[in-house]
Amino acid sequence: MPGNELLEIARSVAEEAGALAARLRREGVEVAATKSSPIDIVTAADRATEELIRRRLAELRPQDGFLGEESGAGSGTSGLTWVVDPIDGTVNYLYDLPNWSVSIAVVEGDPDPVTWTALAGAVHAPALGELFTASVGGGAYVGDRRLHVRDAVPLDRALVATGFHYTAAIRTNQAVVAQPLLGRVRDLRRAGGAAIDLAYVAAGRIDAYFEQGLNPWDQAAGALLVQEAGGIVQGIDGGAPTHRMTIAGQADVVAALRATLVELGA
Ligand code: 2AM
Numbered sequence: 001m002p003g004n005e006l007l008e009i010a011r012s013v014a015e016e017a018g019a020l021a022a023r024l025r026r027e028g029v030e031v032a033a034t035k036s037s038p039i040d041i042v043t044a045a046d047r048a049t050e051e052l053i054r055r056r057l058a059e060l061r062p063q064d065g066f067l068g069e070e071s072g073a074g075s076g077t078s079g080l081t082w083v084v085d086p087i088d089g090t091v092n093y094l095y096d097l098p099n100w101s102v103s104i105a106v107v108e109g110d111p112d113p114v115t116w117t118a119l120a121g122a123v124h125a126p127a128l129g130e131l132f133t134a135s136v137g138g139g140a141y142v143g144d145r146r147l148h149v150r151d152a153v154p155l156d157r158a159l160v161a162t163g164f165h166y167t168a169a170i171r172t173n174q175a176v177v178a179q180p181l182l183g184r185v186r187d188l189r190r191a192g193g194a195a196i197d198l199a200y201v202a203a204g205r206i207d208a209y210f211e212q213g214l215n216p217w218d219q220a221a222g223a224l225l226v227q228e229a230g231g232i233v234q235g236i237d238g239g240a241p242t243h244r245m246t247i248a249g250q251a252d253v254v255a256a257l258r259a260t261l262v263e264l265g266a
């Protein structure tokens with residue numbers, strides 16, 4: 001079945017890429033360059049891992065397009081695009097904190113979260129020893145265990161994860177929203193990797209997650225995990241998630257969180 005073939009490719013390439021990134025991590029990591037700000041970093045391992053993923057996908061799916069954080073876009077002829085973050089949570093990777101992952105998804109349509117349909121995805125977190133997978137209509141899993149988002153809770157009982165932008169001025173505004181939000185939720189968590197935060201929503205380990213400024217590769221696989229675990233992923237206006245805002249969780253919790261974020265000016 002084509003859906004399963006795509007899932008198997010996402011899983012096996014994420015497994016191989018995660019093993020490479022984990023080996024490079026053990027050999028030692030330095031910052032290779034900075035991007036949007038001095039704390040937005042890339043390491044040689046980000047680049048080497050994306051090269052491996054791009055090469056494998058070109059071998060296995062030569063007709064498909066590619067969109068990766070480090071090497072950009074390449075068009076295909078099949079209408080499918082592989083959306084890849086070789087290392088999501090790069091700052092954790094640099095510091096040898098375990099919350100980093102390889103995120104690989106295949107989407108149909110333009111590689112834009114507003115319009116695409118994600119078909120399959122994998123989030124591999126080697127330092128956590130976990131591989132999350134999902135395919136459209138086929139459910140979300142960690143290993144062979146089926147995932148479900150948590151049941152609805154009032155917002156003041158919800159454990160909510162978020163992340164902060166690499167740009168100082170934007171982070172300062174995020175703090176202005178986080179301050180009153182802390183009084184309206186059970187607590188906030190900030191683990192430093194969007195793909196794992198989304199996988200944890202799918203796994204029912206947190207009630208909800210929101211973040212501003214995500215790129216397509218940060219959320220492609222993770223959003224499919226949430227959807228296939230029975231949750232929803234929205235933008236600030238209740239439509240599809242955009243660069244401006246991504247909110248994920250059980251539907252009622254997302255509705256309450258979204259209304260609160262709007263009220264607080266997020
Ligand atoms: P990265 O590790 O691949 O850079 C941090 O909160 C999470 O958001 C990480 O998953 C990080 O991805 C992602 N992210 C994407 N764009 C970001 C940005 N402009 N600023 C901060 N984090 C960003």
Ligand code: CA
Binds near residue numbers: 087
């Ligand atoms: Ca990355």
